[in-house]
Amino acid sequence: MYSVFKLLPANRHVSERLVAQQMLSIKQNGFIKSRPILVNKYFEIIDGQHRFEACKRLNIPVPYAIIDGDTMGLTIALNTSQKKWSLIDFINSYAGRGLDCYRRLQKFEDKYRFGVSSSIAVFLQNSLHASTEIRAGKNFKINEQAEDIAEFILGCSSLPFFKQQSFCRAVALLFKKAKPEQINLLRARILSVPQCYSMDQYITAFENLLNYKKRGSNKLTLLSK
Numbered sequence: 001m002y003s004v005f006k007l008l009p010a011n012r013h014v015s016e017r018l019v020a021q022q023m024l025s026i027k028q029n030g031f032i033k034s035r036p037i038l039v040n041k042y043f044e045i046i047d048g049q050h051r052f053e054a055c056k057r058l059n060i061p062v063p064y065a066i067i068d069g070d071t072m073g074l075t076i077a078l079n080t081s082q083k084k085w086s087l088i089d090f091i092n093s094y095a096g097r098g099l100d101c102y103r104r105l106q107k108f109e110d111k112y113r114f115g116v117s118s119s120i121a122v123f124l125q126n127s128l129h130a131s132t133e134i135r136a137g138k139n140f141k142i143n144e145q146a147e148d149i150a151e152f153i154l155g156c157s158s159l160p161f162f163k164q165q166s167f168c169r170a171v172a173l174l175f176k177k178a179k180p181e182q183i184n185l186l187r188a189r190i191l192s193v194p195q196c197y198s199m200d201q202y203i204t205a206f207e208n209l210l211n212y213k214k215r216g217s218n219k220l221t222l223l224s225k
Helices: 014-027 048-057 071-082 087-096 098-114 117-122 128-134 146-154 165-177 180-192 201-208
Strands: 037-039 043-045 065-068
Touching: 014 048, 014 146, 037 048, 037 071, 043 098, 048 180, 087 098, 087 117, 087 128, 098 117, 117 146, 117 165, 146 165, 165 180, 180 201
Parallel strands: 037 065
Antiparallel strands: 037 043
16 A cells, blocks of 8 residues: 555655654544645655655555646645755755765765765865755765865864864865865864854964964965955
8 A cells, every 4th residue: 555655765854753743643633635645647755755654654544646747846846835945955855866966965974974064065166155056956066175174174073163164164275275284284283273153263273373483475374365
């Protein structure tokens, strides 16, 4: 009975919390038949995957309706009108559709667990308008130094703020502008970096540590003046 239905890999991940809420609602009020789950002709669930999962666990019939149209477009439109999609929802969706840069970003975040905003700051070559581009499903360039930057950040785990987005963005800029020996010097002095509230403040802290006792043209400038 349930095996005919399929979850779309491009849909957002099933939330155990939402399934539990649906199960409780069905137990208390029954399934509202005016809100059947929506599927395409292949019985892929476009809308109602949490209601489907609740019915399956309660071992009750699943009311459904078959609709035509752009499956992915309908999925996003229906879901975003109910509950705003987060960035990770969009990333998982486009990764599920096979877009390579999103699949690689997904794997990067799964590996390093920086949090999606910090992972984006490290992984994308240009993260200035990343949120807008990701929501639109646009392809993006991957920072070739992303793995090296991530390992540097992991090496800063003694700092309680090492996963902070502004810190991660500052480290990404450091790798873009500094020489390898300067990066290694900062790595050795990293415990002296104070917690800051913006990328620019972290950059200033990096510059102060790297330029200690240096004068004039020997000083490193990471931010354009």
